[in-house]
Amino acid sequence: MIQLQLKIDPIPIVEPLVVRLRTSPPDLSATESDHDAMMVSKGTESADFDVNGFSLRVHTRQAESLDGDVVLVVPGRGTLHRLIRASSNHNTLLITEQCDQKCIMCSQPPKKYHRDMFDQFLQAIVLAPREATIGLSGGEPFLHKARLMEFLRKAQTARPDIRFHILTNCQHFEPADEADLNSLNMASILWGIPIYAANPTIHDQIVAKEGAFEILERNLALLGKAGAVLELRTVILKSNITELEELANHVTRNLSFAQVWAIMQLENIGYARMNWETEFCDTSTEFNGVADAVDLAVGRGLRTKLYNFPLCTVPPAYRECCTLSISDWKQKFLPTCDDCELRSSCTGFFEWYPEERGFSGIRAQ
């Protein structure tokens, strides 16, 4: 598993610090910055970086793999956070851990307290590799709508080449936000928005918020009118699998301005771990619910993707829809996968995937 936090020797700072680590001189195409921390020496267990005259010792055996990484150091802490890993396509900034929904499969259960890190995040965007896609996630990022919109405007001005993938439950827009939304460069933002069923009662039960579906629908229409590029996301559960084909109809009829529909398998962490027995659908033995929905959505011309489905759990005709959706830092393969010819094109498993109560149809292809 790729480490997102690394041990450091604490340095004397009072404010959180964002710097870009450099183990080789920056190439000409990179944006130069006085936030670059050059490596000055390297041992077998650690490397020292020069942060404006201070020495930052990072405990790592692979200092070179950190080249170009944008990292955050918090005063008094013995770790640094790799906010943006230069070598990865899976970089996400956690805007907040607060949330107004309590989805039964939430992989990142909400917490009460919020720490505003927008200034640091903006600095990180400025230092990001060219044309990177940066995820913004939570919790629910738009609980801090004013700060987030300000951050997006500044970030888009400073770095028009950066693309954002924002995950939001779409509960916090108002008609009055239309002008603000229109002031953003909508073409470079992909909005990932969960919808679990076309039936309001079922959706509301899954997100544990009464009336959520109605607000979601209203705001999807609002985003659609603002020209947002939408990725609708549906985690399949025992609670909604029988509703999936109806959702396919709803999405292709009423949300036809969406560009992508992602049908997602469950990630066994957070609330999903607690509810795994009652909610996990073993699509390796029963794929029909997904198949009918995919047939309808693709038949009507909607780009439809299967996230977090290992290829061997999916009938061959549907594997084209599978994508490498599991982020590199939490992806693993099983011993069975060693002999599989499809391994390199397979998304694999979450690090915390429970083999003993997971898919029953895992076999090398």
Next chain:
Amino acid sequence: MKVWPLQFRKLDEDDILFSDDAGAFFRSSEAFLDRYVNNQLTDHDSAFLKLGGHAFDAVGDPAFVGFASRWTQRINPVTSLGYVILVPTLRCNLMCDYCQVSRAAENARGFDWDDEKLAQVIAFLDHQPTTEIKIEFQGGEPLLRLDLLVAVRKFCRSKFAKSEFVICTNLQDVSEDAWRFLEAEDTYVSTSFDGTSELHQTQRTKTASAHEQFNANLDLALERLGTDRVSALPTIDPLNPPEPTDVISAFVSRGLGSIFLRRVNYQGFARKKYGLGKSHQEWTDYYRRFVGALINHNATAEHMIEEYYLSHTLRRILQGGHHNHVDMRNPNWMGVDYLVIDFDGNFYPTDEARMVSRVGQIDLSIGSLNSGLDVQKISAFNQHASNFDDPDCVHCVYKAYCGLDLVDDLSRYGRIDIPRHQTEHCRSHMDFFDFAFELLYSEDPDVHKSIASWLQVPRYNQTMAQRHP
């Protein structure tokens, strides 16, 4: 709840096809039609219409915005010029039966671009704002002037971020230089192959030796360029058509997966003699028989085959979009994204417009390399380019999928205002859509298997073809 306007067409006794302006459709009964017309919809009707996206509650609600979005996707947007057909020479080394007007003898003079024309063509392309372009070389036989093709391609590759080239060639004489030219990754071959060797020889190549030469070159093209970069289009005479299974096996044996059946399109004198009116039913019958044979083939075949126009139409019916065919798009903008430049430098909105003008029937040119685009004539065309306000089309159940073909109307009737259902374009497309909907509503698993392959979906989900009691 408000219901979007529904068009309808009686298919059979108590069996009516309904559709709305965004292309959603269903089949229902006379009784439902009565309830709809008399504003007596039941709760069950309302729920069905709501679920199908045919109705909304309030302006701006998701059902409304969803409908608006689907409607928009069916409108062919105005884009900049990105597809140019060039005719570097009108000379040809074949004398096919149905080609009376678009060729000159191989040794004739004065039918090629001279240096000045080439320079003008390049200057014209240089002024286009697009970053992507597709150039189709027509003729005559364009490979007779390989030098001009080389010059244009070289320029386009340097000027545009992306460029592709389609060479419409009879593959009769292909020099080694020409083969090397065709082998480039951005270059495609489109040729005619009338379905069976016998027919192709009778209609086109004439002598056994010439036919052998074509045959060998087609095989060589597939071998050197691959089946993805070669397409072969059969021209069919409905009064003397080849046996569908023979055509299919000829394509299958060559590894070609797409057949675009084209009905012979006579111009001028020949049109009167072999009149389309006379062969309308023959064509419809043949087309259905052909698709039936395709479905039979696909039922057991490993590599499935499509009829291109049918696949394209099914996608337009179910998905909207797909504005890349000039015979079926709405509005059918003329002289906007697509342009034909003839050997003499005249501009035409379509290849058929070029033919019609050549026989002297009517001048449909829209400017020339010398005088530029004739903006007035183009806008005269485009005032009538859509079926939105055609008095007949507005009531048609197939309106959302279809489009107009002004050039065809002008070429046949000399005017564009005769009742739509009397035009050849409308009659043949009505038959064609009727057939497409028959397939969509078929219960035959073999039909489903073919439709799935044509739509490129794993399985055909029949809930796309809704029925309402």
